[in-house]
Amino acid sequence: MSVDANSQIYTNLQDLVRLRYTAGGFSYLPRQPIRSQLAGRKRSKLRGRGLDFDELRHYRPGDDIRTMDWRVTNRTGKPHVRVYTEERDRPVLVIVDQRLPMFFGSQYKMKSVIAAEVAAITAWRVIDVGDRIGAILFNDERVVEARPARSEKKAMGWLGDLATMNNELSVNSGVPSRPEALAEALRATERQISHDYLVILVSDFYGWSDAALQSIRRIGQHNDIVCSMIYDPLERDISSAEKLVVSDGHFQLEIDPGHQDLGERFEASFESSFAHVREDLQRHQIPVIPVHTAVPTDQQLREQLGGQRVLV
Secondary structure (H helix, E strand, C coil): CCCCHHHHHCCCHHHHHHHHHHCCCCCCCCCCCCCCCCCCCCCCCCCCCCEEEEEEEECCCCCCHHHECHHHHHHHCCCEEEEEEECCCCEEEEEEECCHHHCCCCCCCCHHHHHHHHHHHHHHHHHHCCCEEEEEEECCCCEEEEEEECCHHHHHHHHHHHHHHHHCCCCCCCCCCCCCHHHHHHHHHHHHCCCCCEEEEEECCCCCCHHHHHHHHHHHHHCEEEEEEEECHHHHCHHHCCCEEEECCCCEEEECCCHHHHHHHHHHHHHHHHHHHHHHHHHCCCCEEEEECCCCHHHHHHHHHHCCCCCC
């Protein structure tokens, strides 16, 4: 599938809306296909989704004995069980990073575009199953909040804000990148949510700190949280490139990764940071879903959360 060059660098509302047609084949629910990254989660805090009585039926081998309706069983002389269905409604909040370090990509798309697409696909998936979706969008200057709602119109509103924020990214903006913005966005999340939310953080985790980890830990005490870690393959294998030409759209700079072991030192730093974040999150049983910039976003989400194979 060919991709327009401009859409590799920036996204727009039309592209984010079009992703609705790809929002299938995966789920953030605790019960996952065996190959899903979320399979085997030790716990779920989606306590807000109560149980509704669905039907009374005859006992079948394998039914939980605790669901037996003894009054009906005694009256009829035949074992009956009560069947319940889980309430579908739950609020979902997606936190999307659009800071300057996200404005990087070596192959398919920029990290900032991939992050926006993860948020959009998640939003359409949540709306299609009837749940509420909201967002916290942040860059190096501001935080935009949208409370969860079961509304396509409101989702379109914050997706438009996300596209605007994405198109503001530029190395010539003169705005310095702020590592502390990640922790600030997480504190804004703490102020907005109460309990029984599903929180999805989409970021490259630049500026990871103890303050950010403690916010995530507090959020995770009464909510589910999933972290989607965005990265570019070149960040993990930059030394294999003989020459690199870096451009901001106006000027170009040639870099030799082999000069003074520049590439190896960069890779070591990236892998150390990457591993540090994952270890911190996994220590608190927070699932981490890596998503890179070399393969279409929807394919990766289906592989990571649906157990299907990505076709490269």
